[in-house]
Amino acid sequence: MNWNFDVLPDFIFNGLSLGAIYGAVALSLVLIFKATTLINFATGELAMLGAFLVYVLHMEQGIWLWLSMAIAMGLSAGLGVLIERTLTRPFDPEDHLPVVLITLGLFLIINAVAGDIWNYQVRILTNPFGKFPDWVPSLGGDRYVEVLGSRLKYQSIGIWLTLALALFALSLILNKTKAGLAFRAVSSNVESARLVGVHTGRTLGFGWAIASAFGTLGAVLVAPQLGGVNPNMMATILIYALAGAALGGLDSQGGAVLGGILVGLIQAVLVTWGGVVVFGQLYMSILQLAAAFLIILIVLLFRPAGLFGTRRVERV
Amino acid sequence: MVDDVFDEVGLKVEDLHASYGAVEVLRGLNFEVAAKGVSVILGANGAGKTTTLRAICNMCSTSGKVTLGEEDITRTGTAEIVRRGVAHVPQGRGTFPELSTMDNLMIGAYTRKDGEVRDDVERWFEIFPRLAERQDQLAGSLSGGEQQMLAVARALMCRPRLLLLDEPSLGLAPLIIEDLFERFGTLNKETGLTMLIVEQNANLALEMADYGYVIESGEITLSGSADQLRNDPAVQEAYLGA
Ligand SMILES: Nc1ncnc2c1ncn2[C@@H]1O[C@H](COP(=O)(O)OP(=O)(O)O)[C@@H](O)[C@H]1O
Ligand SMILES: [Mg+2]
Numbered sequence: 051m052n053w054n055f056d057v058l059p060d061f062i063f064n065g066l067s068l069g070a071i072y073g074a075v076a077l078s079l080v081l082i083f084k085a086t087t088l089i090n091f092a093t094g095e096l097a098m099l100g101a102f103l104v105y106v107l108h109m110e111q112g113i114w115l116w117l118s119m120a121i122a123m124g125l126s127a128g129l130g131v132l133i134e135r136t137l138t139r140p141f142d143p144e145d146h147l148p149v150v151l152i153t154l155g156l157f158l159i160i161n162a163v164a165g166d167i168w169n170y171q172v173r174i175l176t177n178p179f180g181k182f183p184d185w186v187p188s189l190g191g192d193r194y195v196e197v198l199g200s201r202l203k204y205q206s207i208g209i210w211l212t213l214a215l216a217l218f219a220l221s222l223i224l225n226k227t228k229a230g231l232a233f234r235a236v237s238s239n240v241e242s243a244r245l246v247g248v249h250t251g252r253t254l255g256f257g258w259a260i261a262s263a264f265g266t267l268g269a270v271l272v273a274p275q276l277g278g279v280n281p282n283m284m285a286t287i288l289i290y291a292l293a294g295a296a297l298g299g300l301d302s303q304g305g306a307v308l309g310g311i312l313v314g315l316i317q318a319v320l321v322t323w324g325g326v327v328v329f330g331q332l333y334m335s336i337l338q339l340a341a342a343f344l345i346i347l348i349v350l351l352f353r354p355a356g357l358f359g360t361r362r363v364e365r366v
Numbered sequence: 367m368v369d370d371v372f373d374e375v376g377l378k379v380e381d382l383h384a385s386y387g388a389v390e391v392l393r394g395l396n397f398e399v400a401a402k403g404v405s406v407i408l409g410a411n412g413a414g415k416t417t418t419l420r421a422i423c424n425m426c427s428t429s430g431k432v433t434l435g436e437e438d439i440t441r442t443g444t445a446e447i448v449r450r451g452v453a454h455v456p457q458g459r460g461t462f463p464e465l466s467t468m469d470n471l472m473i474g475a476y477t478r479k480d481g482e483v484r485d486d487v488e489r490w491f492e493i494f495p496r497l498a499e500r501q502d503q504l505a506g507s508l509s510g511g512e513q514q515m516l517a518v519a520r521a522l523m524c525r526p527r528l529l530l531l532d533e534p535s536l537g538l539a540p541l542i543i544e545d546l547f548e549r550f551g552t553l554n555k556e557t558g559l560t561m562l563i564v565e566q567n568a569n570l571a572l573e574m575a576d577y578g579y580v581i582e583s584g585e586i587t588l589s590g591s592a593d594q595l596r597n598d599p600a601v602q603e604a605y606l607g608a
Binding site: 241244 | 464
């Protein structure tokens, strides 16, 4: 066996940047779970749709990438509100099965519609963090800096900074605005929220909006690592995000982000770096999925509330 | 000023029915709470006290008529009823355990648009100093008595015209209950806030109330001034442990 420690930092950096994206999608799951105790299985497909919106706006219409991302996040948020209003609100919030089935149905429909419009080829989407901007002094190359003898890609740095900024914005919205306070109240105790005059439906719609925007951000950031956008791009990422959310605790926002990052690290270091030595290249993708399922299984068996959560996951 | 915070308004309930599924739990209640007054509904476990308060706030399927002051609120949605000035402290207190004490109070003022929310926080901190000490603590980490105070203070933050209290004494030590009811009494005397309290613990409730009702299996079986009820042999036996 041949353990190559020289390349280990590469794998760690990679794991941390993929993990940050899992964290963003996990956060999208957790925002809705915390408020409704529902797992929104359409999270990944909504995010994929958002990434395609960026594709249309930026690659086809030529709109500036960051503006396209802002518009796509806004449209995703609107779609989230619409879904909450039309597809989930009419159902009894105590009865989870219908709504879970609806989110599964949405998953299939959005995937099929996207496949119909854009077919299943991978389409290139500009990497928002391809090259350092000109004003950054060169610290190695124009796409990376040298750290520990390895290359830390501009892309990874960009992903971390963007998500850090997005998390900061989220915490401002949740902690400093009246709508954010109402959302935290609904997440904590729906009935009491109603008793202080909060319109719980509208407030849940607000949560769907934020969650959808976050998912879209995650999908746009992950696209370059997948070679571009395609209708199936989020399928496995949703599973890793679920593993991250379960690991961190389905009702803990910070836990979701950390859980996602941990899953990315486990994947990169244990599976991609270590596993390849033990099992060989051939089994890589199956091992990565197996690791995610293993994480979910172990957490549910031994620590159902996750590392940072409080509520047990009793049912989906 | 504390005494001009609340408007004065009474509550009138006529032929109130409520059911869960096919089971009828309230079978035609009639009662009133006088403006500025304190009324108490006494009843054993399962008599329908909680359902009565929930029915007033339109939180279960009901028929009959509920009038707040001059307004018919029978068909009004719960959130809107709160906006009209009804504050409901549910059984089990219903605080937001994952929110800080301060955030619990701020969300209580959710329906308000005036600029005096902070003044009110200070006002209730004066009446409940323990809450001031614990303002940054999560509500879930407060003691039972502190949580009950928080639930009441939160309800007051919406500047209600009517305060509904569902078994505020439940699960609290006798000394704490006594202290709590004393504060309720002070609140009513100083502000004229109309209150409807439902209780199993009749002693203190009757002491501060003007008027009382007894509910059994979803029906009012007895009513009268607080003094009359206190001296009623049936009430003494069933609710005063005499
Ligand atoms: N959600 C519910 N579903 C079905 N029955 C209920 C429900 N809540 C209360 N009940 C029944 O209604 C009756 C009155 O309950 P409740 O109003 O809670 O009484 P109290 O508050 O006086 O203890 C009880 O027999 C109780 O079992
Ligand atoms: Mg009760």
